[in-house]
Amino acid sequence: xxxxxxxxxxxxxxxxxxxxxxxxxxxxxxxxxxxxxxxxxxxxxxxxxxxxxxxxxxxxxxxxxxxxxxxxxxxxxxxxxxxxxxxxxxxxxxxxxxxxxxxxxxxxxxxxxxxxxxxxxxxxxxxxxxxxxxxxxxxxxxxxxxxxxxxxxxxxxxxxxxxxxxxxxxxxxxxxxxxxxxxxxxxxxxxxxxxxxxxxxxxxxxxxxxxxxxxxxxxxxxxxxxxxxxxxxxxxxxxxxxxxxxxxxxxxxxxxxxxxx
Amino acid sequence: xxxxxxxxxxxxxxxxxxxxxxxxxxxxxxxxxxxxxxxxxxxxxxxxxxxxxxxxxxxxxxxxxxxxxxxxxxxxxxxxxxxxxxxxxxxxxxxxxxxxxxxxxxxxxxxxxxxxxxxxxxxxxxxxxxxxxxxxxxxxxxxxxxxxxxxxxxxxxxxxxxxxxxxxxxxxxxxxxxxxxxxxxxxxxxxxxxxxxxxxxxxxxxxxxxxxxxxxxxxxxxxxxxxxxxxxxxxxxxxxxxxxxxxxxxxxxxxxxxxxxxxxxxxxxxxxxxxxxxxxxxxxxxxxxxxxxxxxxxxxxxxxxx
Numbered sequence: 001x002x003x004x005x006x007x008x009x010x011x012x013x014x015x016x017x018x019x020x021x022x023x024x025x026x027x028x029x030x031x032x033x034x035x036x037x038x039x040x041x042x043x044x045x046x047x048x049x050x051x052x053x054x055x056x057x058x059x060x061x062x063x064x065x066x067x068x069x070x071x072x073x074x075x076x077x078x079x080x081x082x083x084x085x086x087x088x089x090x091x092x093x094x095x096x097x098x099x100x101x102x103x104x105x106x107x108x109x110x111x112x113x114x115x116x117x118x119x120x121x122x123x124x125x126x127x128x129x130x131x132x133x134x135x136x137x138x139x140x141x142x143x144x145x146x147x148x149x150x151x152x153x154x155x156x157x158x159x160x161x162x163x164x165x166x167x168x169x170x171x172x173x174x175x176x177x178x179x180x181x182x183x184x185x186x187x188x189x190x191x192x193x194x195x196x197x198x199x200x201x202x203x204x205x206x207x208x209x210x211x212x213x214x215x216x217x218x219x220x221x222x223x224x225x226x227x228x229x230x231x232x233x234x235x236x237x238x239x240x241x242x243x244x245x246x247x248x249x250x251x252x253x254x255x256x257x258x259x260x261x
Numbered sequence: 262x263x264x265x266x267x268x269x270x271x272x273x274x275x276x277x278x279x280x281x282x283x284x285x286x287x288x289x290x291x292x293x294x295x296x297x298x299x300x301x302x303x304x305x306x307x308x309x310x311x312x313x314x315x316x317x318x319x320x321x322x323x324x325x326x327x328x329x330x331x332x333x334x335x336x337x338x339x340x341x342x343x344x345x346x347x348x349x350x351x352x353x354x355x356x357x358x359x360x361x362x363x364x365x366x367x368x369x370x371x372x373x374x375x376x377x378x379x380x381x382x383x384x385x386x387x388x389x390x391x392x393x394x395x396x397x398x399x400x401x402x403x404x405x406x407x408x409x410x411x412x413x414x415x416x417x418x419x420x421x422x423x424x425x426x427x428x429x430x431x432x433x434x435x436x437x438x439x440x441x442x443x444x445x446x447x448x449x450x451x452x453x454x455x456x457x458x459x460x461x462x463x464x465x466x467x468x469x470x471x472x473x474x475x476x477x478x479x480x481x482x483x484x485x486x487x488x489x490x491x492x493x494x495x496x497x498x499x500x501x502x503x504x505x506x507x508x509x510x511x512x513x514x515x516x517x518x519x520x521x522x523x524x525x526x527x528x529x530x531x532x533x534x535x536x537x538x539x540x541x542x543x544x545x546x547x548x549x550x551x552x553x554x555x556x557x558x559x560x561x562x563x564x565x566x567x
Binding site: 222243244 | 282283284285289290292293305311312313314316317318319320321322323325326327329331334335336337340344478479507527529530531532533534
């Protein structure tokens with residue numbers, strides 16, 4: 001965990017309301033792993049008191065990449081960043097995706113939940129691990145990659161304007177039809193309804209499944225105890241007080257789907 | 262020149278402490294901050310039994326502040342003594358253990374367990390003001406009679422510092438402060454959070470699971486300053502002031518209002534090194550403006566002739 005005054009190297013609009021920024025932070029970039037996040041101070045004044053946790057979407061040279069959608073005050077301020085500006089960040093925080101070399105990994109991202117999924121995608125390509133990528137959005141203008149079934153890169157839209165009409169679950173069916181893997185593991189990040197649907201699918205078909213969760217956070221490293229998620233079948237290790245309400249920042253953000261059942 | 266300050270017979274290297282519940286037990290933050298520069302660390306509340314805390318959502322941002330309803334989630338006194346206490350042996354800042362409870366017996370039993378275990382801590386801060394759990398001690402915090410009785414009881418059990426942490430959610434905080442002094446407290450700390458609420462108008466749900474929570478951060482600073490000033494006029498024991506402190510100017514204002522020491526709370530989440538930075542800044546300020554005499558600030562606000 002490092003606190004760093006990162007420099008905004010690039011910032012650009014990727015798709016409707018979806019921004020990508022690259023923040024120069026060599027020490028964080030060197031050790032960050034797919035699934036981890038940084039906690040960002042959007043502005044120095046009091047217009048936003050709390051930091052904003054953002055999943056790392058990739059590493060390029062000495063910079064960490066984030067992808068965010070303008071949803072509130074903090075992200076609106078972030079969309080106004082200028083190249084060269086300094087931003088206070090803490091990271092890398094949280095646990096990371098693991099166990100992707102025994103089963104066929106299907107990576108699923110919905111909305112801006114695609115950030116940690118893209119980082120894992122990039123990492124698996126680097127390691128030469130065969131996998132599929134399924135990204136869902138409401139409509140064409142929210143996508144910025146190209147649908148390509150042959151390369152196991154599936155896009156879905158609610159309105160059918162790009163890729164497959166439907167949800168990421170329909171995208172997974174397409175993958176299964178084409179790749180016919182013997183064993184599957186799902187890695188997913190997205191809005192709550194999508195996460196619940198993925199979790200149910202994994203339970204029904206007995207797929208291994210890891211979900212990256214979001215929660216409102218203040219500190220990002222276990223002090224405020226604000227970012228809990230209810231763990232119904234938690235590991236019975238560590239101090240008992242956190243068996244039921246686990247900290248997304250420290251015990252997560254990656255949780256096994258079985259824990260959340 | 263130094264920033265040393267006394268409570269009873271105990272000396273703090275400087276008046277900047279970190280508030281309970283905003284610094285964990287002081288270890289998580291170690292990677293980012295040299296905690297040994299602080300005047301003191303107040304632990305997260307410890308209770309007789311482990312507490313899992315409230316269901317989510319537990320926090321939300323508000324204008325210049327935040328609301329929380331954590332619900333005193335903590336490891337419990339047994340785990341604290343066995344696993345956490347030994348880690349403090351090399352700590353330089355004064356360590357103050359914050360205790361919360363439901364009944365007088367729970368407070369006493371928790372404090373006695375810590376006393377009989379021993380440790381390097383200089384004292385206790387007694388949380389009689391948590392707004393977020395029914396059994397968070399608020400029934401003590403809102404009653405002068407109960408506050409005095411609890412303080413008197415705990416006073417029998419320890420020679421270490423006894424600090425009562427007061428709630429602003431009362432009619433006259435100075436009456437509660439006076440009761441703590443009469444019960445034998447060495448100091449009071451003020452203020453705990455103000456009861457607040459936020460509503461998500463889209464879902465029509467409160468933004469906290471427990472509906473109400475505690476408001477903290479720069480938004481509450483003027484309220485806190487007024488309470489500290491009122492308490493200062495009512496008691497002679499030291500006041501540890503807190504409530505939205507975010508700058509050296511804020512620290513100085515609290516001291517002028519009557520605080521001998523201060524605690525940094527919510528801002529630790531935003532800027533983990535803020536308390537250490539404020540030690541530096543206060544050192545320069547006191548040297549430049551008060552010829553190095555920190556004591557000259559305390560309660561030195563000059564009121565208009567009425």
